[in-house]
Amino acid sequence: MARELKPDLQIVLTSAYVDVTAVPGMTFIAKPWQTADFSNVLGSIRRH
Amino acid sequence: MVGAPSCILVVDDLDDVRDTAVTVLEAAGYAVVAAGSGEAALALLGAQPEPHLLFTDVVLGSGLNGFELAQRAVRLRPQLKIIYATGYAWNLGERHEALPGSRMLQKPYRAVELLRDVDALLEQPAPAIARPDHEAPLDAARRPQGAPPAVLVVEDDRRSRAIATELFTGLGLAVFAAGDGYEALALLAKHPEIAVLFSDIGSPASMASSSPKWHASSNPICRSC
Numbered sequence: 001m002a003r004e005l006k007p008d009l010q011i012v013l014t015s016a017y018v019d020v021t022a023v024p025g026m027t028f029i030a031k032p033w034q035t036a037d038f039s040n041v042l043g044s045i046r047r048h
Numbered sequence: 049m050v051g052a053p054s055c056i057l058v059v060d061d062l063d064d065v066r067d068t069a070v071t072v073l074e075a076a077g078y079a080v081v082a083a084g085s086g087e088a089a090l091a092l093l094g095a096q097p098e099p100h101l102l103f104t105d106v107v108l109g110s111g112l113n114g115f116e117l118a119q120r121a122v123r124l125r126p127q128l129k130i131i132y133a134t135g136y137a138w139n140l141g142e143r144h145e146a147l148p149g150s151r152m153l154q155k156p157y158r159a160v161e162l163l164r165d166v167d168a169l170l171e172q173p174a175p176a177i178a179r180p181d182h183e184a185p186l187d188a189a190r191r192p193q194g195a196p197p198a199v200l201v202v203e204d205d206r207r208s209r210a211i212a213t214e215l216f217t218g219l220g221l222a223v224f225a226a227g228d229g230y231e232a233l234a235l236l237a238k239h240p241e242i243a244v245l246f247s248d249i250g251s252p253a254s255m256a257s258s259s260p261k262w263h264a265s266s267n268p269i270c271r272s273c
Contacts, residue, residue, distance in 0.1 A: 042216075
């Protein structure tokens with residue numbers, strides 16, 4: 001539904017329980033987070 | 049009323065009570081939208097026409113209560129005015145959960161009492177609602193042109209939401225925060241500058257639940273993940 005509202009929305013998923021790295025078109029960050037994870041997200045956003 | 053009528057969002061989990069309030073308000077000339085739960089009400093807040101006043105029962109079944117709904121609603125629409133309805137004698141501590149500038153209507157109320165409070169509150173200037181700093185979305189309209197894209201953090205755990213918000217803010221991004229998918233959808237509809245959705249996909253316990261919480265199997269944003 002989010003992509004219906006905004007088709008070019010970048011999606012970053014996070015969880016402490018499941019790993020969805022295989023979902024195409026989405027980035028996954030496992031909990032507990034590291035500061036570097038967020039920097040990587042920022043880099044991905046800027047490359048987009 | 050001159051011009052377009054003010055819009056009232058009526059929220060009550062009891063159909064009869066909700067329908068009665070809608071009938072009274074529509075008869076008085078107001079535009080009315082209605083919801084049977086706090087979660088449904090938050091979704092409506094992103095729709096048009098924009099509600100000017102939230103009239104909500106305090107007890108709303110198993111989901112958000114009226115106090116929690118109002119606190120989330122004013123994060124989406126800071127100018128929103130609030131009237132709570134309650135059939136209980138709330139103690140002083142519980143009444144402190146009511147937002148500044150709001151009103152409390154005791155059930156059973158008469159139509160004239162409802163209209164009196166609605167009319168009076170709509171004539172008052174919008175209250176200044178204090179929002180917790182770690183949850184307050186940055187006002188994108190105040191960001192200069194060329195500012196970085198905005199991130200929408202969706203996380204039902206308050207502490208995790210605060211940490212993610214702080215980390216993204218520290219990286220120079222504008223951040224909006226939502227506690228569930230309904231609130232997130234409303235923010236997405238309202239803020240086209242949101243470029244990134246950063247979302248928790250829930251715990252195993254929440255995935256097993258059939259409640260409309262934020263999780264991968266039934267959340268309204270991410271059905272396929």
